[in-house]
Amino acid sequence: MQWKGRRQSGNIEDRRGMGGGRIAIGGGIGTVIIVLIGLFLGGGLGYIFGESGSLIPTATTSAGAAGANDEMSQFIAVVLADAEDFWTQQFKDMGRTYSPPRLVLFTDSVQTGSGLATSATGPFYSPTDKKIFIDLSFYDELRTRFGASGDFAQAYVIAHEVGHAVQDQLGILDQVDAEQRQVDKQTANELSVRLELQADFFAGLWAHYASSIGVVQPGDIEEALNAANSIGDDRIQQQSQGRVVPDSFTHGTSAQRVKWFQLGYTTGDIDQGDTFSMPYSQL
Numbered sequence: 001m002q003w004k005g006r007r008q009s010g011n012i013e014d015r016r017g018m019g020g021g022r023i024a025i026g027g028g029i030g031t032v033i034i035v036l037i038g039l040f041l042g043g044g045l046g047y048i049f050g051e052s053g054s055l056i057p058t059a060t061t062s063a064g065a066a067g068a069n070d071e072m073s074q075f076i077a078v079v080l081a082d083a084e085d086f087w088t089q090q091f092k093d094m095g096r097t098y099s100p101p102r103l104v105l106f107t108d109s110v111q112t113g114s115g116l117a118t119s120a121t122g123p124f125y126s127p128t129d130k131k132i133f134i135d136l137s138f139y140d141e142l143r144t145r146f147g148a149s150g151d152f153a154q155a156y157v158i159a160h161e162v163g164h165a166v167q168d169q170l171g172i173l174d175q176v177d178a179e180q181r182q183v184d185k186q187t188a189n190e191l192s193v194r195l196e197l198q199a200d201f202f203a204g205l206w207a208h209y210a211s212s213i214g215v216v217q218p219g220d221i222e223e224a225l226n227a228a229n230s231i232g233d234d235r236i237q238q239q240s241q242g243r244v245v246p247d248s249f250t251h252g253t254s255a256q257r258v259k260w261f262q263l264g265y266t267t268g269d270i271d272q273g274d275t276f277s278m279p280y281s282q283l
């Protein structure tokens with residue numbers, strides 16, 4: 001991806017090296033819960049929502065000084081800026097106003113409005129904070145554990161999480177959350193898959209936009225597709241437990257993740273991304 005010298009988003013909070021603050025006595029359970037949810041979501045690309053108020057009361061952590069100057073954070077700031085430009089225009093076209101989410105860089109653990117999260121959670125979007133959280137060490141894991149390398153694979157992760165922020169602003173997260181509370185586990189998982197595939201589709205829309213402004217380089221799209229392919233639920237389950245349990249899928253198969261990213265990328269048409277009204281078997 002061609003990114004050097006381009007606009008960087010100012011919506012980055014650098015909390016690296018600050019730690020997540022003190023864990024309150026009795027807060028251990030909450031920590032465990034939030035970590036388990038992250039693992040359960042699989043692939044490290046989950047977002048956390050719905051636990052508001054049930055976790056550790058947060059000790060206020062002041063935001064870090066802005067202006068991280070390392071290459072990786074600069075790259076992410078450019079990706080976020082592209083996403084801001086893209087979604088601002090998309091929302092405008094829909095007669096709405098986009099509120100760009102902030103992105104928090106952290107190491108090891110971080111306080112969110114829903115409690116303490118650790119790096120084990122993977123990158124996530126918090127609807128409580130309206131922020132994306134990422135420990136950049138996830139990219140090492142993406143490369144070594146999932147075999148997905150390249151800057152566009154890294155950009156895809158950000159674009160996917162921005163996709164959750166978009167879903168939040170469109171009211172989709174709230175709707176799905178409400179539905180999930182009323183259905184059985186398997187149906188709730190299916191709703192999660194629909195949500196995640198739509199976030200992949202939204203990431204594809206972003207890639208379409210990046211292509212249209214000429215910043216996509218040869219091999220970039222393949223990097224994103226390879227990343228989507230490497231973090232499918234079937235692939236991860238096969239890798240980690242040696243078998244695949246479709247009822248427990250929360251993000252979709254490798255093939256589905258590739259398919260929806262690609263659909264967004266090739267069409268650039270948000271109307272193609274309704275993952276909720278078609279039969280589950282046709283996703």
Ligand SMILES: [Zn+2]
Nearest residue numbers: 045046047199
């Ligand atoms: Zn996700």
